[in-house]
Amino acid sequence: MDIASIIQTVTIYAIPVLLAITVHEAAHGYAARHFGDNTAWMLGRITLNPFKHIDPLGTIAVPLLLLFATSGAFLFGYAKPVPVNFGRLRQPKRDMIWVALAGPGVNLIMAVLWVVLGYLLVAFGVQERFFLEMARAGLLVNLVLFALNMFPLPPLDGGRILVGLLPTPQAITVSRIEPFGFFIVLGLVLTGILGTYWLQPLMSVTSGLIEMLLSPVRWALAAVLF
Numbered sequence: 001m002d003i004a005s006i007i008q009t010v011t012i013y014a015i016p017v018l019l020a021i022t023v024h025e026a027a028h029g030y031a032a033r034h035f036g037d038n039t040a041w042m043l044g045r046i047t048l049n050p051f052k053h054i055d056p057l058g059t060i061a062v063p064l065l066l067l068f069a070t071s072g073a074f075l076f077g078y079a080k081p082v083p084v085n086f087g088r089l090r091q092p093k094r095d096m097i098w099v100a101l102a103g104p105g106v107n108l109i110m111a112v113l114w115v116v117l118g119y120l121l122v123a124f125g126v127q128e129r130f131f132l133e134m135a136r137a138g139l140l141v142n143l144v145l146f147a148l149n150m151f152p153l154p155p156l157d158g159g160r161i162l163v164g165l166l167p168t169p170q171a172i173t174v175s176r177i178e179p180f181g182f183f184i185v186l187g188l189v190l191t192g193i194l195g196t197y198w199l200q201p202l203m204s205v206t207s208g209l210i211e212m213l214l215s216p217v218r219w220a221l222a223a224v225l226f
Contacts, residue, residue, distance in 0.1 A: 010064075012130065012137050013134075013137045016137045016141045016142070017141055020138075020141045020142050021050070021053055022053050023106050024103040024149075025081070026045075027102040027103050027105065027106040028100075028102050029082045029084075031099040032082070032099045033046060035089045036095070037086070052080075053080050055080040058080075062078075084099055094164065096163065100158075103149055104158075107143075107145040107149070108142070108206070110138065110142045111139050111206070112210055112213070114136075114142065115135075117135045118132065118135035118136065123222070143203045143206055143207060144199065144203065146202075146206065151194065154174065154178035155181045156185065159178070159181060163175050
């Protein structure tokens with residue numbers, strides 16, 4: 001991949017990525033506030049301002065380095081996590097599940113919206129490759145964030161959901177993995193295990209379900225416009 005292609009890829013993915021991570025993190029904060037924890041609110045993290053959620057290393061430096069180093073074959077990054085004091089939630093064990101689900105949940109919703117945008121662009125005859133590629137990028141980015149964060153290992157959202165669902169003794173055991181969770185996930189990503197056995201299958205199923213869900217929208221647009 002040459003420099004021009006890399007710059008084009010960065011330009012296409014910039015808005016989808018910023019939207020995906022911003023709304024994901026803000027959703028955690030909104031959910032936490034709803035269930036009794038104002039920590040993120042007091043720190044100004046419940047916002048759609050992407051600069052509040054960008055981690056200079058994880059959101060910018062690491063993905064760009066990998067983009068250049070692997071010619072786009074492998075990308076990995078992360079945003080600045082929204083602080084949540086689970087002890088301040090009204091029912092910590094139960095509410096932890098909803099707070100954790102909020103992030104991947106909005107990524108799933110955004111994936112649906114990007115597909116709808118793609119349908120609209122095609123239906124109205126928009127042939128500008130930049131916008132069509134951005135709609136595809138929006139779907140891909142949100143599917144990746146949804147699938148990755150649902151992996152059942154702390155500190156990922158799926159891990160927190162698992163902790164909330166397990167009986168207390170087992171939940172405590174799983175939660176002890178959290179300090180090492182990032183390195184375990186990174187290792188699983190680098191070896192291809194996470195992509196092959198978790199990300200690709202879950203993304204494929206989710207994408208298929210979205211297409212099935214939105215098939216009436218596609219048919220309606222075709223009927224109205226053509």
